[in-house]
Structures are given as C-alpha cells and as structure tokens.
Amino acid sequence: MKRYQICCIGAGYVGGPTMSMIAYQCPHIDVTVVDISQARIDSWNSPSGDLPIYEPGLRELVLSVRDRNLFFSMELDEAIENADMIFVAVNTPTKMSGLGAGRAADLTRWELSARRIAAVATTPKIVVEKSTVPIRTAEAIASVLTASGRTHFSILSNPEFLAEGLEQALKYLLCVHFCKGTAIQDLQNPDRVLIGTNTEDPCSVEAMNVLVDIYSHWVPRNRILTTNVWSSELSKLVANSCLAQRVSTINAVSEICEATGADIDEVANAVGLDKRIGVKFLKASIGFGGSCFQKDILSLVYLCESLGLDEVAEYFYWIVKLNDHQKERFVFRIIHGLFNTVTGKRITILGFAFKKDTGDTRESSAIEVCRRLLHENAILSIYDPKVQSSQILSDLGHCTRLDPLELNQHVSIYADPYEACNQSHALVVCTEWDLFKELDFERIYCQMEKPAFAFDGRNILPHERMKSLGFVVYGIGKPLDKRLNLV
Ligand SMILES: NC(=O)c1ccc[n+]([C@@H]2O[C@H](COP(=O)([O-])OP(=O)(O)OC[C@H]3O[C@@H](n4cnc5c(N)ncnc54)[C@H](O)[C@@H]3O)[C@@H](O)[C@H]2O)c1
Structure with missing residues (x-):
C-alpha cells in the first residue's frame, strides 16, 4: 500500500521542526521538506547534525527520524506531485515597499508556492496554510490553485502558535525517549492546535x-480546535498581539517604576498572582523581538486600517511603538549613565539572539541597541553563545550601513564572555541566556575600566552581589542606583 505522503514547502524555523515532529509521531507517514535554499537543505542533511536552527532537543529529534520517514530535498516539483498533503511554511515578512509598506505582510513567496503547486499537481491535494498570513489569504490562494482546473484542492488554515509550545513538546519527547530516566514531571502537554476550514465544503471538512x-497522534483531541478559516487566520494575529501587549504593558510600567522607586519585579509578581492575569509574559525587558510579534501586529494594524477601523488600528500600533520606545529608553540610560558620552568607550554586549535558547536574531532588540551605540561611536565587544559571528556582522552591517572595514574597527566578536569583558566600561545584557547569571563577576570586575557599569536589559544578573563588588548597576524598572548619573 502507498504510504501517506506529506510535503512541506519552506525548511525554516517552522517547517523544519514541525515536520520533524510529525515524522517522529507518525512513522507511517513520509514527510519531505523542500526549500529553494540549497544551503538550508544541505544543513538539515548535514551528516554531523549541524542543523540550520538551534532549538534545545531539535538535533536529537531530527537525527532520530531523518532518512527514516523525514527527508530534506531541493526537488520541489517531485515532492509536490507525490504529496497527499502540502504544508506551506514560507516566510511572510513585512512589506518594505509599495502598497502597505511597513505594515502589510508580503505574500510573494506564498503566492509563488501556490502557483508552483497549481502548475505541478495532477492529483487532489490538501494544502495547509502554516505560514502566518493576513485574514482571507486562504480565499485568495484558493483562486490561484483552482484556476488551472486540473485537480481538486482542499485548503486548510493551520497556524503555528507558540515557539514555547514547540519547546514544550520537544522537552516532552526528549524526556520520554532520549533522556530515559529524567523526571517525568517535565512532561508537558503541547498547547492547542488550530485548524480552520471551509465548513460548508464537504471535501474541506474531510481534509480537516x-x-x-x-x-x-500526539496532541490530546480536546486541544485540537476546529474553526472556520477566517477565525483561524485572525486568531494567530490576535494571539501574538495579546502576548506582545503584555510585554509592552509591563515595560511601560517599568518606566513608572524607575520614576517612582517602585520595583518592577515586585509589581509584576503582585499583579501576576491574580489568576485572571497570570504571571507569564510579565517580565520587563528591553522589549520583544523575533520574526513574528512585530510583523503580525503590523499585519493586524494594516487589516484594521483597510477596514476603516482607525481607533482599533491605533490601539494595536501602540504595542509596537512602546516596544521601540523601551529600546530607545534603554540606550539613553546607558549613554546618560556613562557621563553622557560613549564615544571611544568599550561596551560589552552580552547576548545577541532575540531570546535565550535560540540562534535566531530576527528583530532582536540587541540589533537596535548596538545600532544606536555605534551611532554614538562606541566600541562594541559582543558575545553570544549561539549566534554566529557572520550573522552578527551581517545584522549590524545591514542596520548601520557601515562597510565591513568600518564595522571591524568598531565591533569585535568573542567566543569567550570573559575576553569580551576585558577593559570594558560597561556590560550590557541584551539576551537572557542562563549562563550570564553564573559568570564570575569578581573576575570580570577586575578586568573592567572603573567605574564598572552593568546595564541589565533582562534583569537576570545578581544585582546586589554585583553592587557589593563595586559595579554600578542599572536594571529595567528597578530603583535607580544612586551612583548612576540618572534622574
Ligand atoms: N519563526 C517562528 O517562530 C514562527 C512561529 C509561528 C509562525 N511563524 C510563521 O511561519 C512562517 C515561516 O516562518 P519561519 O520563521 O519558518 O521562516 P524562515 O525564513 O525561517 O523559513 C522560510 C523558508 O521558506 C523558504 N522559501 C521561501 N520561498 C520559497 C519558495 N517559493 N519555495 C520554497 N521555499 C521557499 C526560505 O528559503 C526559507 O528557508 C512565517 O509566516 C512566520 O510568520 C513563524
């Protein structure tokens, strides 16, 4: 009997891990992930398991199923033609020019994928929208797919929700299968799965x-929600907006704390213990990053503007504005703290990824912090345990427009955090990597210029201990250190 065939177009942060999970959980299904990037496919196929994405547990997961029923390939047409179900997980970034620039999602890659499916497919296919797309995209894609009239397509919306959900699921797998004997209490149910379909079309319901x-096979049935397509598409944008809104809210409160002497962690704890509110996503920081939050909020803003819902658009837009304000405010704190100038001063950037446990730098707050500091002629020493030097230089070259020679004069990247701190005027924490909490701050203090400053953009450092060693410490939303030149 022919085995069920799944193809996924797009071998990125979503396509790679989610398809690995399906292949692992469904050994009776063959899963082929295709991409136009040779480098990405080569990396997924790397014999040493040097994958293009870092996610705890991902390597073990991929290696357990690769070449068994999970394949990475450049042969798009073959994979499309063989597939019974095609996931589309290509990137949908914010448009940078033309109509809707700076707001609307760019659906070029999605449409190209749909056109390719339409051109190649000769047998019925279920096409699954995995990328995050604006509401009513499924409808537009349906008209592209059905235009050739050669075969039947059923279109489903199945947005990918939290990266955190994925991590939890991976932890579960690791716990049960790869780290036998580790505590089962780590076992977590994955979050909900959402599937949107055209409920009036029996073929779509069958596909669903x-x-x-x-x-x-791996998600409890009561966590699999089915809705109409529009609800599913909209839910993804709203979910990310709600999460980001909590971050912007607590960051706005952090500014009030600094002006009044309240402590943001105490406030967040007191507020979050209310069960109706909850403690998650109430951690003050230099702001959210990542490829999704800002893009999805802006896509929602664009939708609202297109519908003439100006007040609603403005409401959501302020989530992004506050996030930008928080990064700007943090850099001002650094400059004012360092006696109003950072020109020629060596500043150590600890962390460049947009969050811990990833090598992803897309929309990382560190980029904007570095850009502003470089604009003020600071000299940066950067350390991140997972981000490649080439990625850091590419991100900074792109945002500063400095050529590689100029960049090399102002930026050094280190593989060791202590070397990065040598002769530095200030430490600046941009990513909440756990290892930063455990650094030998006595050793670091001895290596630094005095007064030695620490600007903790994630509130993870041991502030009191560092102060007792002699550091002048700034924490987001924390009572201001009197030795800082701040008001
Ligand atoms: N990254 C996340 O954590 C996350 C979470 C939820 C949802 N999403 C959404 O999922 C989608 C994919 O995100 P991502 O982070 O995986 O993006 P990504 O940039 O990591 O990967 C997209 C991949 O698609 C490939 N691609 C582009 N056009 C193609 C084409 N025509 N044919 C074949 N391959 C093509 C690219 O080469 C790339 O490897 C986006 O819509 C995003 O908003 C992302």
Whole structure:
C-alpha cells in the first residue's frame, strides 16, 4: 500500500521542526521538506547534525527520524506531485515597499508556492496554510490553485502558535525517549492546535479530519480546535498581539517604576498572582523581538486600517511603538549613565539572539541597541553563545550601513564572555541566556575600566552581589542606583 505522503514547502524555523515532529509521531507517514535554499537543505542533511536552527532537543529529534520517514530535498516539483498533503511554511515578512509598506505582510513567496503547486499537481491535494498570513489569504490562494482546473484542492488554515509550545513538546519527547530516566514531571502537554476550514465544503471538512487525525497522534483531541478559516487566520494575529501587549504593558510600567522607586519585579509578581492575569509574559525587558510579534501586529494594524477601523488600528500600533520606545529608553540610560558620552568607550554586549535558547536574531532588540551605540561611536565587544559571528556582522552591517572595514574597527566578536569583558566600561545584557547569571563577576570586575557599569536589559544578573563588588548597576524598572548619573 502507498504510504501517506506529506510535503512541506519552506525548511525554516517552522517547517523544519514541525515536520520533524510529525515524522517522529507518525512513522507511517513520509514527510519531505523542500526549500529553494540549497544551503538550508544541505544543513538539515548535514551528516554531523549541524542543523540550520538551534532549538534545545531539535538535533536529537531530527537525527532520530531523518532518512527514516523525514527527508530534506531541493526537488520541489517531485515532492509536490507525490504529496497527499502540502504544508506551506514560507516566510511572510513585512512589506518594505509599495502598497502597505511597513505594515502589510508580503505574500510573494506564498503566492509563488501556490502557483508552483497549481502548475505541478495532477492529483487532489490538501494544502495547509502554516505560514502566518493576513485574514482571507486562504480565499485568495484558493483562486490561484483552482484556476488551472486540473485537480481538486482542499485548503486548510493551520497556524503555528507558540515557539514555547514547540519547546514544550520537544522537552516532552526528549524526556520520554532520549533522556530515559529524567523526571517525568517535565512532561508537558503541547498547547492547542488550530485548524480552520471551509465548513460548508464537504471535501474541506474531510481534509480537516485527515489533519486532525495526524495531530491526534500526539496532541490530546480536546486541544485540537476546529474553526472556520477566517477565525483561524485572525486568531494567530490576535494571539501574538495579546502576548506582545503584555510585554509592552509591563515595560511601560517599568518606566513608572524607575520614576517612582517602585520595583518592577515586585509589581509584576503582585499583579501576576491574580489568576485572571497570570504571571507569564510579565517580565520587563528591553522589549520583544523575533520574526513574528512585530510583523503580525503590523499585519493586524494594516487589516484594521483597510477596514476603516482607525481607533482599533491605533490601539494595536501602540504595542509596537512602546516596544521601540523601551529600546530607545534603554540606550539613553546607558549613554546618560556613562557621563553622557560613549564615544571611544568599550561596551560589552552580552547576548545577541532575540531570546535565550535560540540562534535566531530576527528583530532582536540587541540589533537596535548596538545600532544606536555605534551611532554614538562606541566600541562594541559582543558575545553570544549561539549566534554566529557572520550573522552578527551581517545584522549590524545591514542596520548601520557601515562597510565591513568600518564595522571591524568598531565591533569585535568573542567566543569567550570573559575576553569580551576585558577593559570594558560597561556590560550590557541584551539576551537572557542562563549562563550570564553564573559568570564570575569578581573576575570580570577586575578586568573592567572603573567605574564598572552593568546595564541589565533582562534583569537576570545578581544585582546586589554585583553592587557589593563595586559595579554600578542599572536594571529595567528597578530603583535607580544612586551612583548612576540618572534622574
Ligand atoms: N519563526 C517562528 O517562530 C514562527 C512561529 C509561528 C509562525 N511563524 C510563521 O511561519 C512562517 C515561516 O516562518 P519561519 O520563521 O519558518 O521562516 P524562515 O525564513 O525561517 O523559513 C522560510 C523558508 O521558506 C523558504 N522559501 C521561501 N520561498 C520559497 C519558495 N517559493 N519555495 C520554497 N521555499 C521557499 C526560505 O528559503 C526559507 O528557508 C512565517 O509566516 C512566520 O510568520 C513563524
């Protein structure tokens, strides 16, 4: 009997891990992930398991199924033609020019994928929208797919929700299968799965049931929600807006704390213990980053503007504005703290990824912090345990427009955090990597210029201990250190 075939177009942060999970949980299904990037496919196929993405547990997961029923390939047409179900997980970044620039999602890659499916497919296919797209994209894609009239397509929306959900699921797998004997209390149920379908079309409902069956192999049935397509597409944008809104809210409060002497962690704890509010996503920081939050909020703003809902658009837009304000405010604190100038001063940037446990730098707050400091003629020493030097230089070259020679004069990247701190005027924490909490601050203090400053953009350092060693410490939303030149 022919085995069920899944193809996924887009071998990125979503396509690679989610398809690995399906392949792992459904050994009776063959999963082929295709991409136009040779480098990405080569990396997924790397014999040493040097994958293009860092996510705790991902390497073990991929290696357990690769070449068994999980394949990475450049042969798009072959994979499309063989597939019963095609996930589309290509990137949908914010448009940078033309109509809707700076707001609307760029659907070029999505449409190209749909056109390719339409051109190649000769047998019925279930096409699953995995990328985050604006509401009513499924409708537009349906018209592209059905235009050739050669075969039947059922279109489903199945947005990928939290990266955190993925991590939890990976932890579960690791716990049960790869780290036998580790505590089972780590076992976590993955978050909900959402599948949107055209409920009036019996073929689409049938397709939805196939996808529900696939997920049922590892997600409890009551966590698999089915809705109409529009609800599903909109839910993804709203979910990210809600999460980002909590971050912007607590960051706005952090500014009030600094002006009044309240302590943001005490406030967040007191507020979050209310069960109706909850403690998650109430951690003050230099702001959210990552490829999704800002892009998805702006896409929602664009939708609202297009619908003439100006007040609603403005409401959501302020989540992004506050996030930008928080990064700007943090850099002002550094400059004012360092006696109003950072020109020629060596500043150590600890962390460049947009969050811990990833090598992803897309929309990382560190980029904007570095850009502003470089604009003030600071000399940067950067350390991140997972981000490649080439990625850091590419991000900074792109945002500063400095050529590689100029960049090399102002930026050094280190593989060791202590070397990065040598002769530095200030430490600046941009990513909450756990290892930063455990650094030998006595050793670091001895290596630094005096007064030695620490600007903790994630509130993870041991502030009191560092102060007792002699550091002048600034924490987001924390009572201001009197030795700082701040008001
Ligand atoms: N990154 C996340 O954590 C996350 C979470 C939820 C949802 N999403 C959404 O999922 C989608 C994918 O995000 P990502 O982070 O995986 O993006 P990504 O940039 O990591 O990966 C996208 C991949 O698609 C490939 N691609 C582009 N056009 C193609 C084409 N025509 N044919 C074949 N391959 C093509 C690219 O080469 C790239 O490897 C986006 O819509 C994003 O908003 C991302």
